[in-house]
Amino acid sequence: MLYKKIAKPILFSMDPEKAHHLTIDGLHAVSKFPGGKELLRGLYAVPEYPELRTELWGIPFANPVGLAAGLDKNAKAVTGFSSIGFGFMEVGTVTPKPQAGNELPRLFRLPEDVALINRMGFNNVGIETMAQHLQETGKRTIPVAVNIGKNKATPNEHAEDDYRACIRGLYNYGDFFVVNISSPNTPDLRSLQHGDDLSRLLDAVQEEMKLQHQQKGGAAKPVLVKIAPDLREEEVSYMVQTIVKSGVSGIIASNTTISRDGLTHRHKGEMGGLSGRPLTERSTRLIHSIYAATEGKLPIIGSGGIFTAQDAYDKICAGASLVEVYTALIYEGPGLIRHLNEGLLTLLRKDGFKHITEAVGSAHRR
Numbered sequence: 001m002l003y004k005k006i007a008k009p010i011l012f013s014m015d016p017e018k019a020h021h022l023t024i025d026g027l028h029a030v031s032k033f034p035g036g037k038e039l040l041r042g043l044y045a046v047p048e049y050p051e052l053r054t055e056l057w058g059i060p061f062a063n064p065v066g067l068a069a070g071l072d073k074n075a076k077a078v079t080g081f082s083s084i085g086f087g088f089m090e091v092g093t094v095t096p097k098p099q100a101g102n103e104l105p106r107l108f109r110l111p112e113d114v115a116l117i118n119r120m121g122f123n124n125v126g127i128e129t130m131a132q133h134l135q136e137t138g139k140r141t142i143p144v145a146v147n148i149g150k151n152k153a154t155p156n157e158h159a160e161d162d163y164r165a166c167i168r169g170l171y172n173y174g175d176f177f178v179v180n181i182s183s184p185n186t187p188d189l190r191s192l193q194h195g196d197d198l199s200r201l202l203d204a205v206q207e208e209m210k211l212q213h214q215q216k217g218g219a220a221k222p223v224l225v226k227i228a229p230d231l232r233e234e235e236v237s238y239m240v241q242t243i244v245k246s247g248v249s250g251i252i253a254s255n256t257t258i259s260r261d262g263l264t265h266r267h268k269g270e271m272g273g274l275s276g277r278p279l280t281e282r283s284t285r286l287i288h289s290i291y292a293a294t295e296g297k298l299p300i301i302g303s304g305g306i307f308t309a310q311d312a313y314d315k316i317c318a319g320a321s322l323v324e325v326y327t328a329l330i331y332e333g334p335g336l337i338r339h340l341n342e343g344l345l346t347l348l349r350k351d352g353f354k355h356i357t358e359a360v361g362s363a364h365r366r
Contacts, residue, residue, distance in 0.1 A: 003334060004332075004333060016109050027080030044085050046062075051345060054321065065312065066086055068303050069147035069180070074091070082140060084334045088142050089144055090178060093122050093180045098124065099121075099126075100123055101120050101123025107119075113263050113268070115263070115276030115278050116327050118185070119185045122149050122151075130170065146174035149166075156188055156189075168208065171221070172216060179201070179226065181225065182228035199245070199246065202246035223248050224250040228254060236289050241293075244294060253303065275305070287318040288319060302319075302324070306324070309347060319360065320360070344356070
């Protein structure tokens with residue numbers, strides 16, 4: 001209520017990217033104040049429900065609702081986001097070298113469509129500064145995934161070098177890693193989702209992950225692949241086969257879409273990736289297809305258009321073990337996380353499930 005009545009009108013009166021930076025800087029600042037983390041937890045913390053607690057890849061998740069990549073691009077506000085109820089979060093996308101991204105303006109709100117369009121272009125501070133930010137965070141209270149990509153100037157035939165560099169530079173700081181090959185805002189990046197390019201890239205990523213594990217010890221860290229929603233059924237099938245063969249730990253479905261079907265806002269013609277409500281059903285269908293193609297053997301994180309507990313639950317029943325939000329957080333505020341968890345608990349109990357793992361993929365068994 002506080003967000004919608006006070007904060008949102010102020011933020012929505014500003015340029016979207018300026019509002020974005022204000023939010024990140026504000027969360028960072030509040031979490032640094034004495035008692036700041038406690039204040040955030042007091043306002044927004046989510047009660048721990050045993051039914052929603054889960055474990056994947058040996059990593060415990062207090063609840064299944066995470067923050068998608070793109071909001072905390074530089075891992076600047078990890079402590080703040082960790083204090084408002086998320087079960088996990090992604091930082092990034094990060095590239096080996098810092099880059100400015102695309103020209104301004106590059107972020108657009110579409111309120112009538114409850115959506116965003118962005119063409120940010122992997123603007124980030126690079127792996128060295130992100131490592132410093134994650135080191136300064138200290139002991140974390142939720143799992144943090146590092147979303148990695150390639151620099152714009154790196155040709156696709158050398159893309160694996162950039163992904164390897166990200167893993168080497170940040171291996172100590174991530175609980176798991178996400179290979180981003182599906183952003184529509186880096187030229188030719190999405191072509192890495194197909195054929196021999198995908199196979200070669202994932203083999204290189206897996207090799208680097210194993211090498212870092214051997215050198216630095218500890219538990220092996222999982223790596224996931226984030227894919228686009230704009231794929232034909234046969235492309236999904238072939239891609240999933242390649243991903244499974246590579247031995248990666250899971251899939252995030254999905255990134256933003258380049259589709260503009262059904263949009264009404266004046267910004268609908270802007271180039272970039274569309275997120276929010278128009279992506280809800282599309283991403284759920286993709287999760288359903290992936291789960292069917294893998295026979296439920298490869299964990300999926302569902303992302304795209306989650307605004308209500310029913311949206312999240314539909315993705316879980318389609319096959320997602322965890323879910324992520326981004327655009328809904330902009331429109332609904334931090335109270336969203338508690339609402340999603342409480343709603344998920346109600347829906348689980350309504351269907352007679354005693355634990356969230358029982359609901360995962362249940363749409364395929366009905």
